[in-house]
Amino acid sequence: MTSTTSFRNFLREWKVLYVWNLRRSRGMSLLYFGLLLLAGPALTFLVCGVSSFPERILGNIVPTNSGLSIPLTMIFTLVFAIQRFSYMHNKRSVDLYHAMPVRRGSMLLASWSASLTGLLLPLLADILLLLLTNAWFAKGAWYNIPLESILSYFGGQMFMAAVCLTFCMLMAVCSGTVMDMVISIVLTNCSFPLVILMVMLLGSWLLPGFDGNYSLTLITALAPFPAMVIAFILQGGLHFNLFGAYYSFPHDSLPLFWGWWVLLFVVMLVASFWLYVRRKSESAENDLAFPVPKVLLRFLCSAAVGLLAGMVFFLVNNDTVSFFIGFLLFSIMAHAVAEALYSRGLRRFVRTLPSYGVMVLCVVALYLSAATGFFGYDTRVPQNVTQASMQCYDLSYQSNDLSPEINPLTLLSAENEPLARRDSVQMKEPENIKIIQNIQQELLHLRKPEGSPLYSFCTGGVEAAITYETPQGNLVRNFRYYNTDTRRLHELGQQLVNTSEWKQQSLPYVIDPQGIHKLYINTNTPLYTAGEYEYTENSIMEDGEVEYAETIIDPYHIEFSLTKEESKTLLGMLQKDIEAGTALEEITQSDENLSISLDASAKFRLTEDSPWYELVPEKVGEWVYQSDGLSFTATPRMENTYTYLQKLIDSRAGGNEK
Amino acid sequence: MIEIQQLVKRFGSKVALDGVTMQVESGSVFGLVGSNGAGKSTLLRTLAGVFRPDGGNILMDGKTPYENSEVKGRTFFVSDYPYFLPKATLQEMSLLYRSTYPHWDNSRYESLCRTFGLDAKGRLQNFSKGMQRQAALILALSTQPDYLLLDEIFDGLDPVVRQLLKKLLAEEVSQRGMTVVIASHNLRELEDVCDHVGFLHRGGVLMEQELDSLRLGIHRIQAVFPALPTPEQMQALDLVHWETKGSLVTMVARGEEEAILETLGQWNPLFCESLPLTLEEVFISEMEAAGYDIDNILS
Numbered sequence: 024m025t026s027t028t029s030f031r032n033f034l035r036e037w038k039v040l041y042v043w044n045l046r047r048s049r050g051m052s053l054l055y056f057g058l059l060l061l062a063g064p065a066l067t068f069l070v071c072g073v074s075s076f077p078e079r080i081l082g083n084i085v086p087t088n089s090g091l092s093i094p095l096t097m098i099f100t101l102v103f104a105i106q107r108f109s110y111m112h113n114k115r116s117v118d119l120y121h122a123m124p125v126r127r128g129s130m131l132l133a134s135w136s137a138s139l140t141g142l143l144l145p146l147l148a149d150i151l152l153l154l155l156t157n158a159w160f161a162k163g164a165w166y167n168i169p170l171e172s173i174l175s176y177f178g179g180q181m182f183m184a185a186v187c188l189t190f191c192m193l194m195a196v197c198s199g200t201v202m203d204m205v206i207s208i209v210l211t212n213c214s215f216p217l218v219i220l221m222v223m224l225l226g227s228w229l230l231p232g233f234d235g236n237y238s239l240t241l242i243t244a245l246a247p248f249p250a251m252v253i254a255f256i257l258q259g260g261l262h263f264n265l266f267g268a269y270y271s272f273p274h275d276s277l278p279l280f281w282g283w284w285v286l287l288f289v290v291m292l293v294a295s296f297w298l299y300v301r302r303k304s305e306s307a308e309n310d311l312a313f314p315v316p317k318v319l320l321r322f323l324c325s326a327a328v329g330l331l332a333g334m335v336f337f338l339v340n341n342d343t344v345s346f347f348i349g350f351l352l353f354s355i356m357a358h359a360v361a362e363a364l365y366s367r368g369l370r371r372f373v374r375t376l377p378s379y380g381v382m383v384l385c386v387v388a389l390y391l392s393a394a395t396g397f398f399g400y401d402t403r404v405p406q407n408v409t410q411a412s413m414q415c416y417d418l419s420y421q422s423n424d425l426s427p428e429i430n431p432l433t434l435l436s437a438e439n440e441p442l443a444r445r446d447s448v449q450m451k452e453p454e455n456i457k458i459i460q461n462i463q464q465e466l467l468h469l470r471k472p473e474g475s476p477l478y479s480f481c482t483g484g485v486e487a488a489i490t491y492e493t494p495q496g497n498l499v500r501n502f503r504y505y506n507t508d509t510r511r512l513h514e515l516g517q518q519l520v521n522t523s524e525w526k527q528q529s530l531p532y533v534i535d536p537q538g539i540h541k542l543y544i545n546t547n548t549p550l551y552t553a554g555e556y557e558y559t560e561n562s563i564m565e566d567g568e569v570e571y572a573e574t575i576i577d578p579y580h581i582e583f584s585l586t587k588e589e590s591k592t593l594l595g596m597l598q599k600d601i602e603a604g605t606a607l608e609e610i611t612q613s614d615e616n617l618s619i620s621l622d623a624s625a626k627f628r629l630t631e632d633s634p635w636y637e638l639v640p641e642k643v644g645e646w647v648y649q650s651d652g653l654s655f656t657a658t659p660r661m662e663n664t665y666t667y668l669q670k671l672i673d674s675r676a677g678g679n680e681k
Numbered sequence: 682m683i684e685i686q687q688l689v690k691r692f693g694s695k696v697a698l699d700g701v702t703m704q705v706e707s708g709s710v711f712g713l714v715g716s717n718g719a720g721k722s723t724l725l726r727t728l729a730g731v732f733r734p735d736g737g738n739i740l741m742d743g744k745t746p747y748e749n750s751e752v753k754g755r756t757f758f759v760s761d762y763p764y765f766l767p768k769a770t771l772q773e774m775s776l777l778y779r780s781t782y783p784h785w786d787n788s789r790y791e792s793l794c795r796t797f798g799l800d801a802k803g804r805l806q807n808f809s810k811g812m813q814r815q816a817a818l819i820l821a822l823s824t825q826p827d828y829l830l831l832d833e834i835f836d837g838l839d840p841v842v843r844q845l846l847k848k849l850l851a852e853e854v855s856q857r858g859m860t861v862v863i864a865s866h867n868l869r870e871l872e873d874v875c876d877h878v879g880f881l882h883r884g885g886v887l888m889e890q891e892l893d894s895l896r897l898g899i900h901r902i903q904a905v906f907p908a909l910p911t912p913e914q915m916q917a918l919d920l921v922h923w924e925t926k927g928s929l930v931t932m933v934a935r936g937e938e939e940a941i942l943e944t945l946g947q948w949n950p951l952f953c954e955s956l957p958l959t960l961e962e963v964f965i966s967e968m969e970a971a972g973y974d975i976d977n978i979l980s
Contacts, residue, residue, distance in 0.1 A: 126748055
């Protein structure tokens with residue numbers, strides 16, 4: 024009974040202040056709505072009015088308007104937060120608010136909910152006007168805008184606005200002044216993503232096998248303002264083209280992103296109320312009500328700036344000492360700047376040095392742990408490896424480019440849907456898996472300078488990836504090394520390539536000859552002799568005269584189509600040379616060598632004897648095609664292939680004499 | 682009734698209130714007096730539920746005010762610098778208080794507006810300091826509080842408004858039994874309005890007494906003796922202050938007037954008379970007795 028009455032009182036107090044706060048912020052809400060109107064519906068109306076193809080604009084009306092309104096939402100979130108939460112940062116206003124017969128929980132909830140209403144109502148009105156704009160130009164077909172598009176873009180934006188506001192509220196509760204609140208908000212949103220990026224980069228430069236987890240969700244995990252932009256990007260899809268460039272976010276997933284922010288939203292909301300009830304009124308106009316954000320942010324700022332500077336110093340001078348000099352110089356400066364901002368001076372700077380020392384120790388610990396292999400991360404090989412694969416550009420020389428790891432092959436449906444992919448050579452034999460493990464050891468060895476227990480930085484070099492598959496999942500390690508003393512690595516690579524398991528999965532075995540329709544041959548010596556120009560009939564003029572197209576004859580190049588039988592025979596010859604080992608020998612430069620490209624992208628009906636059959640047996644009889652083909656160098660030592668190619672050249676060179 | 686028991690309030694390492702214990706009877710006007718930084722405003726804010734006590738307890742009719750809407754709804758705190766919402770008018774502020782204070786009386790508000798003659802639609806930020814205090818008083822009295830906490834309320838008020846305020850407070854106390862706690866350095870004004878006073882010094886209560894008994898319990902005596910005695914020889918008296926100018930001795934002593942004069946009679950004074958003390962003089966004497974270096978400050 025008591026709790027029911029208490030809850031009723033809580034709601035009554037909330038309602039009173041909610042209405043009051045809403046009334047106080049209506050001007051700002053109207054301004055926000057006005058700007059949203061200009062950036063969204065008004066602009067769309069204007070552009071559609073002058074465009075010959077308004078439907079093209081209307082097709083992207085939701086993402087475009089959501090994208091345009093995001094900066095406004097960010098700015099006004101901060102404005103509302105300052106307007107509605109600054110009462111707790113002024114001693115005199117605290118006298119008024121905290122003496123009122125309203126509990127602090129209801130007071131904060133009223134400020135938060137009124138700000139949220141002030142932020143979201145204009146956005147809702149904006150959506151409504153967008154629909155009306157669409158209806159105007161799409162002649163009543165407003166329902167063409169999919170509801171899920173509105174929900175995903177504007178719903179996401181609204182939720183992230185609520186998250187940002189809640190984050191601002193938490194910072195307001197922890198801060199003693201408005202300036203501290205704003206500093207905390209800005210520093211968190213800038214320094215956290217930078218720190219994560221720098222740690223990932225440091226790890227990928229230093230720790231063999233680690234390639235950095237550049238997940239946008241992780242990078243913005245504690246920075247809700249950038250996360251609002253990330254939400255917009257991820258809503259557009261995890262893969263997209265922008266100005267011709269292809270982007271993908273392999274480490275991100277929408278459920279993870281939203282799950283994390285829902286969780287953090289709840290945590291921040293609960294934390295804000297919990298802290299606010301415990302917040303001392305006398306904190307107003309003091310440094311901070313709760314010192315944790317200040318300590319954390321000084322840590323983040325100095326670490327982010329220090330690491331960034333350290334890496335720049337390393338890139339310039341290419342030595343580890345420079346990294347630490349750059350790190351120390353710039354991190355202490357960043358620490359001093361953060362302290363000066365928070366304390367409006369450096370009077371207490373000396374007292375903050377122990378916390379700076381903790382940050383330095385953390386970075387040194389991070390460096391040492393990465394440079395020593397991060398507690399066995401570098402050497403880790405999982406139990407029960409069922410198969411392992413290796414991808415290394417160096418191996419392409421040893422495999423004559425016949426490895427699917429170097430030239431991956433995809434089987435697509437007639438509708439361009441990927442059906443299956445060959446992009447790795449899976450080693451299942453224990454002795455072959457052992458070779459891959461030996462390669463991993465050698466890759467680690469290449470990263471340790473002579474006599475040093477620590478790995479050195481590696482910012483470029485050759486990339487290699489090893490994947491171990493187990494029933495529990497895959498373990499992927501990405502390595503980088505400088506091509507200095509790689510003799511042992513090449514020996515191991517040769518061992519790997521010469522296993523029958525590897526050979527059986529090389530491209531000539533997995534490519535379907537039905538898809539091959541053209542052969543391109545390039546060489547350093549003329550394949551045949553011919554006139555300088557070749558004339559072909561191009562068109563007949565009105566007066567009956569024939570116009571000829573003039574083509575320069577290139578005797579170093581020949582291309583021609585292959586019959587199915589020829590394709591099959593050519594692949595068979597290649598397989599014979601692979602078995603004999605001559606196709607996988609290191610290529611020595613010679614004028615007799617032939618550079619071969621096989622275009623295998625012709626459409627064909629999948630048959631049961633196709634190498635693809637085992638991957639997609641259900642597609643038998645359907646039209647499919649392969650994404651690419653294969654390229655390799657045919658040397659005279661590849662007797663079978665070379666002889667057959669000569670035969671093909673002779674048959675196709677026609678009247679041209681060699 | 683307000684009961685304050687062993688109240689402690691700290692600001693970091695500084696102790697603002699150090700075990701304050703006192704009582705304020707219902708329907709009384711209690712004057713809080715003390716040196717700068719004695720903890721008067723802190724005590725008022727703690728009573729108003731703005732500050733949470735670090736120790737001890739405050740009970741207002743048996744209930745703690747901190748985070749207690751019921752108690753706060755019957756209490757109004759006018760701070761030393763009244764705060765109004767940015768660009769708000771008296772009318773707008775009244776809307777806020779009307780919706781939050783359960784006993785808000787709109788007719789009282791309107792009558793007070795007329796009495797003080799303030800423009801309810803004018804921006805409060807443009808008001809003078811005195812007018813802002815008047816506005817705060819209008820709002821405070823309109824909430825019909827059982828407990829009115831006033832911090833330096835007389836500052837900036839002209840003599841006429843001061844009299845008006847005293848009159849209004851007296852009416853509220855007599856008609857509704859309102860309890861008033863006023864913290865002020867203006868002892869002259871307090872003398873007129875208070876029936877109890879409490880002296881705060883360095884976070885503690887130096888003394889708390891009814892004003893009349895305070896006045897009757899401390900006396901200034903001027904006397905001339907044939908042989909000048911020392912204060913140590915006056916151990917029979919509870920001396921608060923001792924000063925000599927030539928053969929004239931001026932002393933402040935606690936106790937009944939007759940008893941003091943009788944004690945001094947043993948020294949056969951050539952001349953001896955008792956003079957009334959103002960509250961300010963009582964305050965100064967008590968402060969001096971408490972170790973406040975008044976001579977050094979005034980020299």
